[in-house]
Amino acid sequence: MIKGFKMKLYPGQEAEYERRHNEIWPEMVETIHAYGGKNYTIFLDRETGTLFGTLEIENEDLWNESANTEVVRKWxxxxxxxxxxxxxxxxxxxxLDMVFHLD
Incomplete structure (x- = not known):
């Protein structure tokens, strides 16, 4: 299953957001994978500060459980x-609702 979603940065935080994700903690990567996440991509609309994410997950319930982990809360x-x-x-x-997909 592919999830699509959007988030919003505070003005002027684009470079810091990118820096933090370029240095993502190994334990965060492990947690994403352990809860069925892969092919995680985030795009930035620099004009608005809106982030658009896509993520493949194995199971919605399993993915939602990751929110209860210490590392996700710390992140x-x-x-x-x-x-x-x-x-x-x-x-x-x-x-976001998927309206088109092509492999």
Whole structure:
């Protein structure tokens, strides 16, 4: 299953967001894979600060369980100062509907 979603950066945080993801923690990568995530890509619209993500997951319920892990919570806290977040520091995300796919 392919998920699509969008998130929003605070103004002027584009370079910092990219830097942090270029240095993603190995334990975060392990967690993404352990919970069935792969082919994770994030695009940035530099004019608006909107991030567009795509991610292949094995199972929605399994993927959602990753939110309860210590490393994901730590990552959310790490990213909270540069992007829109919920009260628990999880990123504010909007799921996108797939309207076309071609292999």
């Amino acid at each position: 959310w806290d790490y990213m909270a100062d540069i992007m829109e977040t919920n009260e628990d520091n999880s990123p504010v995300t909007t799921d």
